[in-house]
Amino acid sequence: xxxxxxxxxxxxxxxxxxxxxxxxxxxxxxxxxxxxxxxxxxxxxxxxxxxxxxxxxxxxxxxxxxxxxxxxxxxxxxxxxxxxxxxxxxxxxxxxxxxxxxxxxxxxxxxxxxxxxxxxxxxxxxxxxxxxxxxx
Amino acid sequence: xxxxxxxxxxxxxxxxxxxxxxxxxxxxxxxxxxxxxxxxxxxxxxxxxxxxxxxxxxxxxxxxxxxxxxxxxxxxxxxxxxxxxxxxxxxxxxxxxxxxxxxxxxxxxxxxxxxxxxxxxxxxxxxxxxxxxxxxxxxxxxxxxxxxxxxxxxxxxxxxxxxxxxxxxxxxxxxxxxxxxxxxxxxxxxxxxxxxxxxxxxxxxxxxxxxxxxxxxxxxxxxxxxxxxxxxxxxxxxxxx
Numbered sequence: 195x196x197x198x199x200x201x202x203x204x205x206x207x208x209x210x211x212x213x214x215x216x217x218x219x220x221x222x223x224x225x226x227x228x229x230x231x232x233x234x235x236x237x238x239x240x241x242x243x244x245x246x247x248x249x250x251x252x253x254x255x256x257x258x259x260x261x262x263x264x265x266x267x268x269x270x271x272x273x274x275x276x277x278x279x280x281x282x283x284x285x286x287x288x289x290x291x292x293x294x295x296x297x298x299x300x301x302x303x304x305x306x307x308x309x310x311x312x313x314x315x316x317x318x319x320x321x322x323x324x325x326x327x328x329x330x
Numbered sequence: 331x332x333x334x335x336x337x338x339x340x341x342x343x344x345x346x347x348x349x350x351x352x353x354x355x356x357x358x359x360x361x362x363x364x365x366x367x368x369x370x371x372x373x374x375x376x377x378x379x380x381x382x383x384x385x386x387x388x389x390x391x392x393x394x395x396x397x398x399x400x401x402x403x404x405x406x407x408x409x410x411x412x413x414x415x416x417x418x419x420x421x422x423x424x425x426x427x428x429x430x431x432x433x434x435x436x437x438x439x440x441x442x443x444x445x446x447x448x449x450x451x452x453x454x455x456x457x458x459x460x461x462x463x464x465x466x467x468x469x470x471x472x473x474x475x476x477x478x479x480x481x482x483x484x485x486x487x488x489x490x491x492x493x494x495x496x497x498x499x500x501x502x503x504x505x506x507x508x509x510x511x512x513x514x515x516x517x518x519x520x521x522x523x524x525x526x527x528x529x530x531x532x533x534x535x536x537x538x539x540x541x542x543x544x545x546x547x548x549x550x551x552x553x554x555x556x557x558x559x560x561x562x563x564x565x566x567x568x569x570x571x
Contacts, residue, residue, distance in 0.1 A: 288397045295368075295387045295388055296405055299386070299388075
Protein backbone atom coordinates (compact mmCIF):
# COMPACT_ATOMS: atom_id res chain seq x y z
CA UNK A 195 0.00 0.00 0.00
CA UNK A 196 2.82 2.40 0.95
CA UNK A 197 4.64 1.57 -2.29
CA UNK A 198 1.47 2.24 -4.28
CA UNK A 199 1.09 5.65 -2.63
CA UNK A 200 4.74 6.54 -3.27
CA UNK A 201 4.50 5.51 -6.94
CA UNK A 202 1.20 7.41 -7.32
CA UNK A 203 2.77 10.52 -5.78
CA UNK A 204 5.87 10.37 -8.04
CA UNK A 205 3.83 9.70 -11.17
CA UNK A 206 1.36 12.52 -10.43
CA UNK A 207 4.16 14.90 -9.50
CA UNK A 208 5.97 14.33 -12.81
CA UNK A 209 2.79 14.79 -14.83
CA UNK A 210 1.78 17.90 -12.89
CA UNK A 211 5.27 19.38 -13.31
CA UNK A 212 5.05 18.81 -17.06
CA UNK A 213 1.58 20.36 -17.38
CA UNK A 214 2.46 23.33 -15.15
CA UNK A 215 5.70 24.05 -17.04
CA UNK A 216 3.87 23.79 -20.36
CA UNK A 217 1.18 26.22 -19.22
CA UNK A 218 3.78 28.72 -18.03
CA UNK A 219 5.75 28.21 -21.27
CA UNK A 220 8.85 27.19 -19.35
CA UNK A 221 9.17 23.86 -21.11
CA UNK A 222 8.94 22.93 -24.77
CA UNK A 223 6.38 20.31 -25.78
CA UNK A 224 9.01 17.78 -26.83
CA UNK A 225 10.70 18.04 -23.43
CA UNK A 226 7.38 17.86 -21.58
CA UNK A 227 6.70 14.61 -23.43
CA UNK A 228 9.71 13.10 -21.65
CA UNK A 229 8.15 13.85 -18.28
CA UNK A 230 4.90 12.29 -19.44
CA UNK A 231 6.78 9.25 -20.75
CA UNK A 232 8.46 8.80 -17.35
CA UNK A 233 5.42 9.75 -15.21
CA UNK A 234 2.93 7.36 -16.84
CA UNK A 235 4.96 4.19 -16.02
CA UNK A 236 5.02 5.25 -12.36
CA UNK A 237 1.21 5.48 -12.35
CA UNK A 238 0.98 2.14 -14.12
CA UNK A 239 3.24 0.58 -11.48
CA UNK A 240 1.09 2.05 -8.69
CA UNK A 241 -2.00 0.43 -10.16
CA UNK A 242 -0.20 -2.78 -11.16
CA UNK A 243 2.85 -3.35 -8.89
CA UNK A 244 3.70 -6.70 -10.50
CA UNK A 245 4.22 -5.00 -13.85
CA UNK A 246 8.01 -5.05 -13.45
CA UNK A 247 8.00 -8.81 -13.02
CA UNK A 248 5.59 -9.25 -15.94
CA UNK A 249 7.67 -6.94 -18.15
CA UNK A 250 10.88 -8.77 -17.21
CA UNK A 251 9.29 -12.07 -18.14
CA UNK A 252 7.84 -10.69 -21.38
CA UNK A 253 11.24 -9.27 -22.38
CA UNK A 254 12.94 -12.50 -21.35
CA UNK A 255 15.03 -10.74 -18.71
CA UNK A 256 15.79 -13.25 -15.98
CA UNK A 257 16.74 -10.85 -13.23
CA UNK A 258 14.64 -7.81 -12.41
CA UNK A 259 17.81 -5.92 -11.51
CA UNK A 260 18.80 -5.99 -15.19
CA UNK A 261 15.57 -4.19 -16.01
CA UNK A 262 16.43 -1.66 -13.33
CA UNK A 263 19.82 -1.21 -15.01
CA UNK A 264 18.05 -0.62 -18.32
CA UNK A 265 15.88 2.07 -16.69
CA UNK A 266 19.00 3.71 -15.19
CA UNK A 267 20.64 3.68 -18.63
CA UNK A 268 17.55 5.39 -20.02
CA UNK A 269 17.92 8.18 -17.46
CA UNK A 270 21.64 8.52 -18.23
CA UNK A 271 20.90 8.85 -21.94
CA UNK A 272 18.24 11.42 -21.07
CA UNK A 273 20.76 13.34 -18.99
CA UNK A 274 23.30 13.21 -21.81
CA UNK A 275 20.71 14.55 -24.20
CA UNK A 276 19.87 17.46 -21.89
CA UNK A 277 23.56 18.27 -21.31
CA UNK A 278 24.20 18.39 -25.05
CA UNK A 279 21.24 20.77 -25.42
CA UNK A 280 22.73 22.97 -22.67
CA UNK A 281 26.17 22.92 -24.36
CA UNK A 282 24.72 23.94 -27.73
CA UNK A 283 22.69 26.72 -26.10
CA UNK A 284 25.77 27.94 -24.23
CA UNK A 285 27.71 28.17 -27.52
CA UNK A 286 24.85 30.08 -29.11
CA UNK A 287 24.59 32.49 -26.18
CA UNK A 288 28.36 33.11 -26.32
CA UNK A 289 28.12 33.76 -30.04
CA UNK A 290 25.17 36.14 -29.56
CA UNK A 291 26.95 38.03 -26.76
CA UNK A 292 30.01 38.46 -29.00
CA UNK A 293 27.91 39.71 -31.92
CA UNK A 294 25.96 42.11 -29.70
CA UNK A 295 29.20 43.54 -28.25
CA UNK A 296 30.78 44.01 -31.70
CA UNK A 297 27.61 45.59 -33.11
CA UNK A 298 27.28 47.92 -30.10
CA UNK A 299 30.86 49.10 -30.69
CA UNK A 300 30.08 49.64 -34.39
CA UNK A 301 26.94 51.63 -33.51
CA UNK A 302 28.79 53.90 -31.12
CA UNK A 303 31.46 54.59 -33.77
CA UNK A 304 28.76 55.38 -36.36
CA UNK A 305 27.05 57.71 -33.88
CA UNK A 306 30.29 59.55 -33.19
CA UNK A 307 30.93 59.94 -36.94
CA UNK A 308 27.46 61.33 -37.52
CA UNK A 309 27.81 63.80 -34.64
CA UNK A 310 31.20 65.04 -35.80
CA UNK A 311 30.09 65.35 -39.46
CA UNK A 312 26.75 67.18 -38.88
CA UNK A 313 27.07 70.74 -40.28
CA UNK A 314 26.86 73.65 -37.85
CA UNK A 315 23.89 75.81 -38.81
CA UNK A 316 24.60 79.54 -39.05
CA UNK A 317 22.87 81.49 -36.31
CA UNK A 318 21.40 84.65 -37.85
CA UNK A 319 21.61 86.83 -34.80
CA UNK A 320 25.37 86.24 -34.62
CA UNK A 321 25.86 87.41 -38.18
CA UNK A 322 26.69 91.15 -38.09
CA UNK A 323 25.90 91.58 -41.79
CA UNK A 324 22.56 89.84 -41.72
CA UNK A 325 20.47 93.05 -41.45
CA UNK A 326 22.46 94.80 -44.18
CA UNK A 327 21.93 91.90 -46.60
CA UNK A 328 18.16 92.04 -46.00
CA UNK A 329 18.04 95.76 -46.81
CA UNK A 330 20.07 95.31 -49.97
CA UNK B 331 57.39 44.89 -48.28
CA UNK B 332 53.64 44.40 -48.50
CA UNK B 333 51.60 46.65 -46.25
CA UNK B 334 49.83 44.72 -43.55
CA UNK B 335 47.00 45.74 -41.26
CA UNK B 336 47.58 44.63 -37.71
CA UNK B 337 45.50 44.67 -34.57
CA UNK B 338 46.48 43.99 -30.99
CA UNK B 339 43.74 42.19 -29.04
CA UNK B 340 43.80 42.81 -25.29
CA UNK B 341 41.31 40.71 -23.30
CA UNK B 342 40.64 42.29 -19.91
CA UNK B 343 38.59 41.28 -16.91
CA UNK B 344 38.79 43.68 -13.96
CA UNK B 345 42.16 45.05 -15.03
CA UNK B 346 41.57 48.70 -14.13
CA UNK B 347 44.93 48.80 -12.38
CA UNK B 348 46.97 47.92 -15.45
CA UNK B 349 44.94 48.31 -18.64
CA UNK B 350 45.81 51.95 -19.38
CA UNK B 351 49.55 51.31 -19.15
CA UNK B 352 49.28 48.13 -21.21
CA UNK B 353 47.40 49.89 -24.01
CA UNK B 354 49.73 52.93 -24.02
CA UNK B 355 52.78 50.64 -24.13
CA UNK B 356 51.33 48.71 -27.05
CA UNK B 357 50.66 51.91 -29.02
CA UNK B 358 54.21 53.06 -28.39
CA UNK B 359 55.68 49.71 -29.46
CA UNK B 360 53.59 49.22 -32.61
CA UNK B 361 52.09 52.61 -33.55
CA UNK B 362 50.87 51.31 -36.90
CA UNK B 363 48.67 48.66 -35.30
CA UNK B 364 45.16 49.22 -34.00
CA UNK B 365 44.35 48.22 -30.43
CA UNK B 366 41.11 46.56 -29.39
CA UNK B 367 40.35 45.92 -25.74
CA UNK B 368 37.80 43.19 -25.03
CA UNK B 369 36.19 44.10 -21.74
CA UNK B 370 34.98 40.71 -20.55
CA UNK B 371 32.10 41.91 -18.36
CA UNK B 372 34.37 43.72 -15.89
CA UNK B 373 32.77 44.99 -12.70
CA UNK B 374 35.43 47.68 -12.21
CA UNK B 375 36.29 50.71 -14.36
CA UNK B 376 38.37 48.76 -16.94
CA UNK B 377 36.33 49.89 -19.98
CA UNK B 378 36.22 53.58 -19.05
CA UNK B 379 39.96 53.79 -18.32
CA UNK B 380 41.00 52.72 -21.84
CA UNK B 381 42.23 55.74 -23.88
CA UNK B 382 39.80 57.11 -26.49
CA UNK B 383 41.93 56.21 -29.49
CA UNK B 384 41.68 52.49 -28.69
CA UNK B 385 38.61 50.43 -29.56
CA UNK B 386 36.71 48.94 -26.64
CA UNK B 387 34.30 46.06 -27.10
CA UNK B 388 32.30 45.50 -23.94
CA UNK B 389 30.80 42.04 -23.58
CA UNK B 390 27.39 42.05 -21.87
CA UNK B 391 28.60 39.47 -19.32
CA UNK B 392 31.74 37.51 -18.48
CA UNK B 393 32.45 34.87 -21.13
CA UNK B 394 35.85 33.78 -19.86
CA UNK B 395 39.17 34.02 -21.66
CA UNK B 396 38.11 31.83 -24.60
CA UNK B 397 34.98 33.81 -25.37
CA UNK B 398 36.78 37.14 -24.95
CA UNK B 399 39.64 36.13 -27.24
CA UNK B 400 37.26 34.87 -29.89
CA UNK B 401 35.43 38.21 -29.79
CA UNK B 402 38.72 39.88 -30.66
CA UNK B 403 39.33 37.46 -33.52
CA UNK B 404 35.80 37.97 -34.82
CA UNK B 405 36.43 41.71 -34.82
CA UNK B 406 39.75 41.17 -36.63
CA UNK B 407 38.11 38.90 -39.22
CA UNK B 408 35.26 41.35 -39.86
CA UNK B 409 37.59 44.33 -40.24
CA UNK B 410 40.00 42.58 -42.60
CA UNK B 411 43.13 42.57 -40.45
CA UNK B 412 46.09 40.56 -41.75
CA UNK B 413 47.76 40.08 -38.38
CA UNK B 414 46.37 39.79 -34.84
CA UNK B 415 48.47 39.93 -31.71
CA UNK B 416 47.22 38.62 -28.34
CA UNK B 417 48.40 40.60 -25.32
CA UNK B 418 47.10 40.02 -21.80
CA UNK B 419 45.55 43.00 -20.03
CA UNK B 420 47.40 42.31 -16.78
CA UNK B 421 50.74 43.69 -17.90
CA UNK B 422 52.62 40.38 -18.05
CA UNK B 423 53.43 40.69 -21.74
CA UNK B 424 55.98 43.44 -22.53
CA UNK B 425 54.76 45.42 -25.54
CA UNK B 426 58.36 45.83 -26.72
CA UNK B 427 58.37 42.11 -27.62
CA UNK B 428 55.48 42.44 -30.10
CA UNK B 429 57.73 43.62 -32.93
CA UNK B 430 59.86 40.48 -32.59
CA UNK B 431 56.80 38.25 -32.64
CA UNK B 432 55.39 39.96 -35.73
CA UNK B 433 58.75 39.79 -37.53
CA UNK B 434 59.02 36.07 -36.81
CA UNK B 435 55.54 35.57 -38.27
CA UNK B 436 56.26 37.59 -41.40
CA UNK B 437 59.72 36.21 -42.06
CA UNK B 438 59.07 32.58 -41.19
CA UNK B 439 56.71 29.95 -42.49
CA UNK B 440 54.41 30.09 -39.49
CA UNK B 441 50.68 30.76 -39.30
CA UNK B 442 50.94 31.46 -35.59
CA UNK B 443 53.92 32.37 -33.41
CA UNK B 444 53.91 31.81 -29.65
CA UNK B 445 56.00 34.03 -27.40
CA UNK B 446 57.81 31.53 -25.18
CA UNK B 447 59.22 32.27 -21.73
CA UNK B 448 61.16 29.05 -21.65
CA UNK B 449 62.84 28.84 -25.04
CA UNK B 450 65.92 30.38 -23.47
CA UNK B 451 66.77 28.80 -20.14
CA UNK B 452 66.57 30.75 -16.91
CA UNK B 453 64.60 33.65 -18.36
CA UNK B 454 61.42 33.20 -16.35
CA UNK B 455 60.90 31.62 -12.96
CA UNK B 456 57.72 29.91 -11.85
CA UNK B 457 56.72 27.91 -8.79
CA UNK B 458 57.52 24.18 -8.63
CA UNK B 459 53.80 23.30 -8.87
CA UNK B 460 53.27 25.42 -11.98
CA UNK B 461 56.47 24.12 -13.54
CA UNK B 462 55.31 20.52 -12.95
CA UNK B 463 51.92 21.26 -14.53
CA UNK B 464 53.57 22.89 -17.55
CA UNK B 465 55.85 19.88 -17.93
CA UNK B 466 52.88 17.48 -17.99
CA UNK B 467 51.10 19.50 -20.69
CA UNK B 468 54.31 19.91 -22.69
CA UNK B 469 54.88 16.16 -22.61
CA UNK B 470 51.31 15.42 -23.63
CA UNK B 471 51.50 17.87 -26.53
CA UNK B 472 54.79 16.32 -27.58
CA UNK B 473 53.18 12.88 -27.68
CA UNK B 474 50.16 14.15 -29.59
CA UNK B 475 51.94 16.41 -32.09
CA UNK B 476 55.45 14.99 -32.23
CA UNK B 477 56.79 18.50 -31.63
CA UNK B 478 58.12 20.31 -28.58
CA UNK B 479 56.36 23.48 -27.54
CA UNK B 480 58.28 24.93 -24.62
CA UNK B 481 55.48 27.31 -23.54
CA UNK B 482 52.11 26.01 -24.71
CA UNK B 483 50.27 27.97 -21.98
CA UNK B 484 51.61 31.34 -23.13
CA UNK B 485 48.88 33.73 -24.20
CA UNK B 486 51.37 36.05 -25.92
CA UNK B 487 50.81 35.13 -29.57
CA UNK B 488 50.57 36.50 -33.06
CA UNK B 489 48.44 35.02 -35.82
CA UNK B 490 48.02 35.53 -39.56
CA UNK B 491 44.79 36.01 -41.54
CA UNK B 492 44.08 32.27 -41.95
CA UNK B 493 44.31 31.70 -38.21
CA UNK B 494 42.20 34.81 -37.55
CA UNK B 495 39.47 33.32 -39.76
CA UNK B 496 39.78 29.93 -38.07
CA UNK B 497 39.54 31.41 -34.58
CA UNK B 498 36.58 33.59 -35.53
CA UNK B 499 34.84 30.39 -36.60
CA UNK B 500 35.68 28.34 -33.49
CA UNK B 501 37.78 28.82 -30.35
CA UNK B 502 37.98 26.71 -27.18
CA UNK B 503 36.19 28.00 -24.05
CA UNK B 504 38.28 27.33 -20.95
CA UNK B 505 42.06 27.55 -20.73
CA UNK B 506 42.31 27.59 -24.54
CA UNK B 507 46.05 28.05 -25.13
CA UNK B 508 47.34 24.42 -25.19
CA UNK B 509 44.23 23.21 -27.02
CA UNK B 510 44.69 25.81 -29.74
CA UNK B 511 48.24 24.59 -30.39
CA UNK B 512 47.12 20.97 -30.84
CA UNK B 513 44.06 21.82 -32.95
CA UNK B 514 46.03 24.13 -35.23
CA UNK B 515 48.69 21.44 -35.65
CA UNK B 516 46.06 18.82 -36.50
CA UNK B 517 44.37 21.16 -38.99
CA UNK B 518 47.64 21.65 -40.86
CA UNK B 519 48.52 25.13 -39.60
CA UNK B 520 52.17 25.87 -38.81
CA UNK B 521 52.83 26.92 -35.23
CA UNK B 522 56.27 28.02 -34.02
CA UNK B 523 57.75 29.68 -30.96
CA UNK B 524 60.07 32.59 -30.42
CA UNK B 525 61.75 33.63 -27.20
CA UNK B 526 60.21 36.53 -25.25
CA UNK B 527 60.65 38.11 -21.85
CA UNK B 528 57.63 38.31 -19.58
CA UNK B 529 56.86 40.41 -16.50
CA UNK B 530 55.18 39.31 -13.32
CA UNK B 531 51.58 40.55 -13.00
CA UNK B 532 51.15 44.30 -12.38
CA UNK B 533 47.76 43.95 -10.64
CA UNK B 534 44.47 42.02 -10.75
CA UNK B 535 44.06 38.29 -10.24
CA UNK B 536 45.47 35.37 -12.25
CA UNK B 537 42.88 33.41 -14.23
CA UNK B 538 44.37 30.23 -12.72
CA UNK B 539 44.98 30.54 -8.97
CA UNK B 540 47.56 28.12 -7.63
CA UNK B 541 44.95 26.01 -5.80
CA UNK B 542 43.16 25.29 -9.05
CA UNK B 543 46.36 24.31 -10.82
CA UNK B 544 45.73 20.58 -10.50
CA UNK B 545 42.21 20.94 -11.88
CA UNK B 546 43.62 23.04 -14.73
CA UNK B 547 46.18 20.39 -15.72
CA UNK B 548 43.60 17.58 -15.54
CA UNK B 549 40.97 19.52 -17.47
CA UNK B 550 43.39 20.57 -20.20
CA UNK B 551 44.89 17.06 -20.43
CA UNK B 552 41.43 15.52 -20.94
CA UNK B 553 40.51 18.26 -23.43
CA UNK B 554 43.73 17.62 -25.38
CA UNK B 555 42.97 13.90 -25.59
CA UNK B 556 39.42 14.62 -26.76
CA UNK B 557 40.74 17.12 -29.30
CA UNK B 558 42.44 14.28 -31.16
CA UNK B 559 38.96 13.37 -32.37
CA UNK B 560 38.03 16.93 -33.32
CA UNK B 561 38.38 18.95 -36.52
CA UNK B 562 36.88 22.35 -35.72
CA UNK B 563 38.27 24.28 -38.68
CA UNK B 564 37.17 22.85 -42.04
CA UNK B 565 39.22 24.07 -45.02
CA UNK B 566 36.07 25.57 -46.51
CA UNK B 567 35.86 28.05 -43.64
CA UNK B 568 39.48 29.19 -43.49
CA UNK B 569 40.80 28.60 -47.01
CA UNK B 570 43.65 26.41 -48.23
CA UNK B 571 47.18 26.72 -46.84
